[in-house]
Amino acid sequence: MGMGCARWAPSRGVAKVAAFAGIIVVLSGNATLVGSPQPARRAAAPLIAVIPVAVDAVAPLTSTTTPPVSVEAARLARPLPAVTTDCNDALAYLAAHQAPGFVDSCGDGSALGHYGHACWNVAGMCPDGAKFIHIACPAPFVYMNEAHNSWTLIGQASGFDTYGQGSPAERAFCDPHR
Numbered sequence: 001m002g003m004g005c006a007r008w009a010p011s012r013g014v015a016k017v018a019a020f021a022g023i024i025v026v027l028s029g030n031a032t033l034v035g036s037p038q039p040a041r042r043a044a045a046p047l048i049a050v051i052p053v054a055v056d057a058v059a060p061l062t063s064t065t066t067p068p069v070s071v072e073a074a075r076l077a078r079p080l081p082a083v084t085t086d087c088n089d090a091l092a093y094l095a096a097h098q099a100p101g102f103v104d105s106c107g108d109g110s111a112l113g114h115y116g117h118a119c120w121n122v123a124g125m126c127p128d129g130a131k132f133i134h135i136a137c138p139a140p141f142v143y144m145n146e147a148h149n150s151w152t153l154i155g156q157a158s159g160f161d162t163y164g165q166g167s168p169a170e171r172a173f174c175d176p177h178r
Helices: 071-077 087-097 140-153 168-177
Strands: 007-012 016-020 023-028 030-034 047-052 103-106 116-122 126-135
Touching: 087 103, 087 126, 087 140, 116 140, 126 140
Parallel strands: 103 126
Antiparallel strands: 007 030, 016 023, 023 047, 116 126
């Protein structure tokens, strides 16, 4: 059993065992010493024994609790896809947020080589007062920009593409949809 190692076999009751830096302490009512150089013998009750053992024979104490993981650490450990929305999400957002009177479409290649395109009364593109929004890439920054752009086109807002140009990962996702 190794360097002076022994184990206690309880004959009645339950033995309590604790390990401290290479020593096992056993507290028991009646116990039989097994693995000792001496023949097995009955111990008197109550018994306290201190048994030196090899340090590597005792498993180290470990914590069963784990520290909480932050949301950001969890996200980095398992990154989300660059875009998790689709054309249904884009069209629903536009219906709820665009300026009145615009007609929407969503599909690859529908935005004149852009990710999205809003148009109102531009000769050769959207003549005769037509108002439309085409979404080629259904990323949130695209359809949110185009909804805002529709308000700018009718003079009720200012600036274009106020939701930015997307992250590098979003742009990489959108490029094939142009």
